[in-house]
Amino acid sequence: MPNWLDVNPRSGVPIYVQLVQQITHAMEIGILRSGDQLPTVRQLASELTIAPNTIVKAYDELAHLGLIESRQGVGTVVTANFNGALREQQREVLFERLRVVVRDAANLNINELELRTHFDAELARFYRAQQDG
Amino acid sequence: MAETAAIEITNLVVNYGKHRAVDGLSFTVPAGAIFGFLGKNGSGKTTTIKAILGLRKLDGGSIRVLGYDAVTQSMEVRARVGYVSEVNSLYDYLTIPQLCAFCRSVSRQWNQQVVDRYVRVFGLPTTTTVGRFSKGMKSQLALSLALGSNPDLLILDEPTAGLDPVARHDFLNKLVAEIAAEGKTVFFSSHILSEVEAVADWVAIIRDGTLVIADELDHLKQTQKVLKLTYAELPPPAEVEALRSLPNVMSLAQEGRSVRLLTQGDVEALTQTIQARPHALRDVDTVDLNLEDLFLEYMKEGSNGR
Amino acid sequence: MVVKELIEARWKLIAGAVVITLVSAVLAGFYDVLKQSLSGSSSLQQLPQTLHNQVQQLLGSFGVYAWSQWFSKTGPELLAVLAAILGASLIASEVSKGTIFFLLSKPISRERVLLVKYAVSALILLGIMVLSSAALLVTAAILGYPQNVYGVAVSTLLLWLGMLFVLGLALLFSVLFKDVLRSLVGALVIPLVLSIPGYLHGWGAWNLTGYWADFPTYLGQSFPIKALIICLIAALVPLVAAIPLFRKQAY
Numbered sequence: 001m002p003n004w005l006d007v008n009p010r011s012g013v014p015i016y017v018q019l020v021q022q023i024t025h026a027m028e029i030g031i032l033r034s035g036d037q038l039p040t041v042r043q044l045a046s047e048l049t050i051a052p053n054t055i056v057k058a059y060d061e062l063a064h065l066g067l068i069e070s071r072q073g074v075g076t077v078v079t080a081n082f083n084g085a086l087r088e089q090q091r092e093v094l095f096e097r098l099r100v101v102v103r104d105a106a107n108l109n110i111n112e113l114e115l116r117t118h119f120d121a122e123l124a125r126f127y128r129a130q131q132d133g
Numbered sequence: 134m135a136e137t138a139a140i141e142i143t144n145l146v147v148n149y150g151k152h153r154a155v156d157g158l159s160f161t162v163p164a165g166a167i168f169g170f171l172g173k174n175g176s177g178k179t180t181t182i183k184a185i186l187g188l189r190k191l192d193g194g195s196i197r198v199l200g201y202d203a204v205t206q207s208m209e210v211r212a213r214v215g216y217v218s219e220v221n222s223l224y225d226y227l228t229i230p231q232l233c234a235f236c237r238s239v240s241r242q243w244n245q246q247v248v249d250r251y252v253r254v255f256g257l258p259t260t261t262t263v264g265r266f267s268k269g270m271k272s273q274l275a276l277s278l279a280l281g282s283n284p285d286l287l288i289l290d291e292p293t294a295g296l297d298p299v300a301r302h303d304f305l306n307k308l309v310a311e312i313a314a315e316g317k318t319v320f321f322s323s324h325i326l327s328e329v330e331a332v333a334d335w336v337a338i339i340r341d342g343t344l345v346i347a348d349e350l351d352h353l354k355q356t357q358k359v360l361k362l363t364y365a366e367l368p369p370p371a372e373v374e375a376l377r378s379l380p381n382v383m384s385l386a387q388e389g390r391s392v393r394l395l396t397q398g399d400v401e402a403l404t405q406t407i408q409a410r411p412h413a414l415r416d417v418d419t420v421d422l423n424l425e426d427l428f429l430e431y432m433k434e435g436s437n438g439r
Numbered sequence: 440m441v442v443k444e445l446i447e448a449r450w451k452l453i454a455g456a457v458v459i460t461l462v463s464a465v466l467a468g469f470y471d472v473l474k475q476s477l478s479g480s481s482s483l484q485q486l487p488q489t490l491h492n493q494v495q496q497l498l499g500s501f502g503v504y505a506w507s508q509w510f511s512k513t514g515p516e517l518l519a520v521l522a523a524i525l526g527a528s529l530i531a532s533e534v535s536k537g538t539i540f541f542l543l544s545k546p547i548s549r550e551r552v553l554l555v556k557y558a559v560s561a562l563i564l565l566g567i568m569v570l571s572s573a574a575l576l577v578t579a580a581i582l583g584y585p586q587n588v589y590g591v592a593v594s595t596l597l598l599w600l601g602m603l604f605v606l607g608l609a610l611l612f613s614v615l616f617k618d619v620l621r622s623l624v625g626a627l628v629i630p631l632v633l634s635i636p637g638y639l640h641g642w643g644a645w646n647l648t649g650y651w652a653d654f655p656t657y658l659g660q661s662f663p664i665k666a667l668i669i670c671l672i673a674a675l676v677p678l679v680a681a682i683p684l685f686r687k688q689a690y
Contacts, residue, residue, distance in 0.1 A: 049332060
């Protein structure tokens with residue numbers, strides 16, 4: 001199963017973060033579907049030669065995000081509602097980007113009025129295109 | 134006895150004649166961790182391990198292993214610890230069965246089946262004397278034997294030294310698969326960063342006999358960053374010094390308008406603090422650090438470790 | 440652990456057994472040859488009178504010959520070397536090979552390590568000595584000389600205790616020096632030094648090595664309580680000294 005998993009221990013990004021990102025991405029593009037079973041901590045640790053605690057951390061994070069759950073007798077599976085949870089997470093990421101834009105604009109001395117003007121222009125252009133098209 | 138710490142080292146001092154090999158070392162290895170102990174050769178790693186096992190006496194400080202004092206209760210410690218040494222330390226005139234019989238006679242508990250399984254998995258010959266084994270085979274045998282006494286803690290001193298990359302990966306793989314998954318603690322010293330980075334979830338870096346840092350590896354990677362600042366104009370020395378003494382700034386290097394900070398903790402907050410200062414910045418860039426980057430930074434003189 | 444010690448000492452054991460047993464047998468066998476060659480030769484007549492008497496005395500009876508050549512001279516020389524070699528390598532060779540770390544990381548007390556090693560070497564020595572004494576007696580029997588079984592047995596025991604002193608000394612140095620060569624030298628030099636009183640007139644009672652080969656004992660004239668006690672204590676002293684030293688050593 002995890003031949004689509006490609007962890008780079010040498011990265012500055014912690015391994016468990018990479019795991020969370022890649023498993024999440026697998027759900028986004030349909031490799032993992034609702035009800036699919038993930039490998040056990042021990043199996044994955046053995047296959048990737050990384051610490052089991054790291055796998056546990058990744059799984060805990062994914063469970064926290066509502067993407068996977070631990071089922072008695074079955075193991076760790078992708079939740080039924082993972083799409084909802086994914087979308088929730090993607091919304092969070094988007095709003096974070098918005099925060100960064102606001103801050104960066106301030107750093108470039110673009111004032112609130114100017115920024116808002118640009119934003120409104122973009123909104124108008126996007127939704128008008130929808131109406132027209 | 135449920136202990137949250139597998140090893141607790143407090144202000145350890147060990148002298149090698151006149152030379153102080155370990156000088157006030159303190160850190161804790163949590164139970165169940167795979168703990169990588171890093172440092173250059175001669176920095177005190179092997180001495181620390183020997184002190185833990187009662188091979189050397191302590192000249193100061195204390196060590197507790199699995200709840201037992203390493204000096205006054207050394208037997209209890211050694212009964213629960215499996216040790217894989219870096220030196221060619223196996224009796225080379227014995228065959229594997231003879232070595233097993235010897236180990237059984239000096240251990241409190243012995244599980245021959247586990248040893249047999251690993252000997253089989255590693256493909257080690259049971260009728261040749263150990264002296265004829267390659268270095269890699271000896272390491273594999275040493276690991277197999279260490280597992281035979283059913284230890285709660287495995288201590289390895291540069292276990293993959295001299296192994297080619299394939300054998301090294303194989304060795305680590307077995308280590309992870311068998312030991313760590315059982316919840317046992319692994320403590321290993323190494324100067325091969327890449328293997329520590331892959332397998333360890335905790336790391337400690339030692340330099341000249343003292344601790345530079347000890348933390349969960351993930352936490353280190355998430356909190357230790359390099360901030361690259363590019364100023365619009367050459368910042369005055371006073372400003373540079375002010376930057377250097379900001380909290381969470383570990384070290385600073387300057388080249389003209391370019392300032393490079395090694396930081397820890399909340400990078401965001403620090404970035405904002407710096408941007409709020411009077412001197413105009415053209416650019417602020419955050420760089421992730423991997424273990425090698427971190428190690429090199431910490432090995433530089435003048436960095437204030439935690 | 441005993442088996443491992445035996446395997447480790449296998450070459451010393453075999454070589455020691457073969458050489459020493461052969462020497463004792465040959466020594467016994469040569470009695471007649473020597474006696475005949477010397478009594479008939481003219482060189483004997485040319486020796487000064489005191490030497491002449493000594494040689495006569497030496498060859499006078501097989502018992503005296505065997506005692507003086509084996510228990511008093513060649514035997515202790517060869518056996519002391521073997522004991523020193525065995526003892527010197529007990530700890531020092533493990534240190535130089537690096538196996539000491541493996542050994543001492545096991546849950547086994549240092550006392551036990553030292554005592555087991557010592558005991559195995561002591562038994563090896565005893566075995567070889569019994570073998571060589573038996574060879575002496577067998578050769579004597581074959582050639583028709585008187586066999587002083589009691590004397591040989593007690594002398595073997597005393598000499599064994601003496602060799603244990605050398606073994607203990609070698610062990611002590613092995614612990615101290617961590618170096619086989621120096622331990623060996625130390626273990627051989629000290630008995631040599633201790634045997635000096637034997638050459639000085641009137642200092643006979645202080646000659647430790649003399650007690651190992653007590654002549655009246657050999658002749659069966661008395662049971663050597665004094666000699667036994669002295670040899671036993673001497674044998675135990677270096678061993679008892681080595682134990683706390685080993686406990687304190689850092690590796």
